[in-house]
Amino acid sequence: MAVEHFDVLIMGAGLSGIGAAHHLQQDCPKKSYIILEQRERIGGTWDLFRYPGIRSDSDMLTMGYSFRPWTNPKAISPGEDIREYITETAREAGIDRNIRFGHRITAAGWSSKEANWTIQAICTLPDGTEEPVTLTCNFLLSCTGYYRYSAGYNPDFPGIGRFHGRVVHPQKWPEDLDYTGKRVVIIGSGATAVTLLPAMAKTAGHVTMLQRSPTYIASMPAEDKIANWLRGVLPPMLAYRLSRWKNILYMFLMYQLAQFAPAMVKGGLIKKVRAALGPDFDVKTHFTPRYNPWSQRLCLVPDSDMFEAVKSGRADIVTDQIETYTETGIQLTSGIVLEADIVVTATGLTLQAFGGAELSVDGHPVELGSTLSYKGVMLSGVPNFAAVFGYINASWTLKADLISAFVCRLLNFMDTKGVRQVTPTTNSQKAAANFVEKFSPGYMQRAVADWPKQGSDSPWRVYQNYFRDIASLRWSAIDNDALRFSNPPRTGSVST
Ligand SMILES: Cc1cc2nc3c(=O)[nH]c(=O)nc-3n(C[C@H](O)[C@H](O)[C@H](O)COP(=O)(O)OP(=O)(O)OC[C@H]3O[C@@H](n4cnc5c(N)ncnc54)[C@H](O)[C@@H]3O)c2cc1C
Numbered sequence: 127m128a129v130e131h132f133d134v135l136i137m138g139a140g141l142s143g144i145g146a147a148h149h150l151q152q153d154c155p156k157k158s159y160i161i162l163e164q165r166e167r168i169g170g171t172w173d174l175f176r177y178p179g180i181r182s183d184s185d186m187l188t189m190g191y192s193f194r195p196w197t198n199p200k201a202i203s204p205g206e207d208i209r210e211y212i213t214e215t216a217r218e219a220g221i222d223r224n225i226r227f228g229h230r231i232t233a234a235g236w237s238s239k240e241a242n243w244t245i246q247a248i249c250t251l252p253d254g255t256e257e258p259v260t261l262t263c264n265f266l267l268s269c270t271g272y273y274r275y276s277a278g279y280n281p282d283f284p285g286i287g288r289f290h291g292r293v294v295h296p297q298k299w300p301e302d303l304d305y306t307g308k309r310v311v312i313i314g315s316g317a318t319a320v321t322l323l324p325a326m327a328k329t330a331g332h333v334t335m336l337q338r339s340p341t342y343i344a345s346m347p348a349e350d351k352i353a354n355w356l357r358g359v360l361p362p363m364l365a366y367r368l369s370r371w372k373n374i375l376y377m378f379l380m381y382q383l384a385q386f387a388p389a390m391v392k393g394g395l396i397k398k399v400r401a402a403l404g405p406d407f408d409v410k411t412h413f414t415p416r417y418n419p420w421s422q423r424l425c426l427v428p429d430s431d432m433f434e435a436v437k438s439g440r441a442d443i444v445t446d447q448i449e450t451y452t453e454t455g456i457q458l459t460s461g462i463v464l465e466a467d468i469v470v471t472a473t474g475l476t477l478q479a480f481g482g483a484e485l486s487v488d489g490h491p492v493e494l495g496s497t498l499s500y501k502g503v504m505l506s507g508v509p510n511f512a513a514v515f516g517y518i519n520a521s522w523t524l525k526a527d528l529i530s531a532f533v534c535r536l537l538n539f540m541d542t543k544g545v546r547q548v549t550p551t552t553n554s555q556k557a558a559a560n561f562v563e564k565f566s567p568g569y570m571q572r573a574v575a576d577w578p579k580q581g582s583d584s585p586w587r588v589y590q591n592y593f594r595d596i597a598s599l600r601w602s603a604i605d606n607d608a609l610r611f612s613n614p615p616r617t618g619s620v621s622t
Pocket of ligand 1: 189
């Protein structure tokens with residue numbers, strides 16, 4: 127049977143994959159494309175995670191797409207509303223007709239001879255059997271997010287086999303878990319733990335958040351009053367754009383302030399927590415991190431829900447280390463034992479690039495750790511390939527939109543020029559820093575060596591700065607010394 131061929135193949139039907147397809151339909155209407163999605167539904171993260179209270183921790187006015195207004199009054203929004211927004215976007219634009227579900231991409235090999243990618247996927251049939259599928263495409267766009275879907279990160283805590291209660295990870299939340307009246311211990315201090323705490327405290331007997339060290343937590347109103355007012359008086363798209371820019375500027379200034387005056391920002395954040403929890407609460411132990419604001423992602427909580435849960439007495443926070451699980455709970459190094467019926471290991475994600483697919487160029491495996499990232503979008507020595515990776519200090523979609531639009535511009539440029547291959551080529555540029563700089567959460571530390579690096583100069587820098595990226599991805603000319611355009615020779619491999 128002939129192998130099916132597409133101009134563009136998008137990996138993943140999450141927030142980024144659907145956004146990329148929308149840009150492609152709009153800016154490159156003649157290109158054929160297909161989305162391969164390993165799961166059975168649209169939504170990625172917002173379909174996978176089903177734990178109580180799951181919601182965004184950035185505002186949806188910046189996490190929504192640039193081309194489709196977010197009209198829900200809640201700016202900090204429940205996961206199911208985000209999933210619905212992504213699904214509706216796909217349905218409205220007919221993108222859903224171009225998705226093949228149940229297709230997990232395992233490998234992609236570039237051939238300079240053919241100037242195309244051969245994609246290997248495993249298709250899971252309705253009866254559960256699996257069969258291999260091969261497709262080809264001219265351009266490969268990875269929208270697989272940044273973490274492993276099959277399982278989250280689960281540290282090997284001592285004595286876990288002894289525990290008689292239930293242990294659950296938020297990435298695989300059991301549908302049948304009834305925690306009404308139960309004693310729950312949540313291990314972790316990140317966005318997931320601070321979301322779970324107030325949500326579970328509503329019906330659980332008691333909830334304890336057990337953290338090794340504290341995180342910065344800031345409350346913001348779930349509803350953005352200005353955005354909601356603007357929506358009442360202006361056409362939806364205009365109101366959305368204004369609110370979006372308001373929030374982009376606010377978050378940008380906050381981040382810059384944290385870089386230039388960390389002590390001041392730290393003081394301000396801690397002061398607000400103290401005001402929320404009252405003078406008797408031990409804010410120094412439980413809410414004063416050792417690092418500066420934004421060295422790790424800052425956790426936003428809507429309408430102080432987490433602080434309210436702690437104040438109500440239905441939940442508390444313990445800052446300590448785990449010595450061992452016991453039959454009935456967790457023993458800490460301080461000697462304290464936390465009795466528990468259920469332990470939730472909100473211990474994080476395992477980073478994974480390109481959904482675990484193995485990339486190769488002319489038969490040579492691509493070693494990601496030895497590549498340089500071109501503008502945070504392409505990889506040195508890897509032709510006709512781009513990947514979406516969003517911001518760590520702002521909403522993911524801000525960068526996803528810029529990347530997708532950039533890819534469309536690149537494809538149109540290649541058509542105009544009559545070339546079939548584009549290869550980022552480092553020339554004398556050397557690795558100077560990790561893909562993401564000045565960002566130290568555990569999941570990043572564990573994986574950073576195996577991720578692409580960045581150079582010291584543009585266009586080999588990966589910015590965490592929306593305004594620099596607008597200049598780099600939207601305004602700058604496509605053609606430059608670092609991109610080699612060619613109509614491929616019949617032999618030879620591509621150098622980095
Ligand atoms: C719990 C949680 C909360 C978050 N909250 C925020 C937030 O508030 N704000 C923010 O900006 N960011 C947040 N993020 C980051 C979040 O991942 C992004 O906002 C966004 O969802 C990323 O979209 P994506 O489409 O790039 O990736 P994903 O949502 O991860 O989607 C990737 C898709 O690719 C598919 N896929 C993966 N591998 C393969 C493969 N080999 N073959 C085929 N398909 C594959 C997956 O099944 C999935 O559908 C959060 C992340 C998590 C885990």
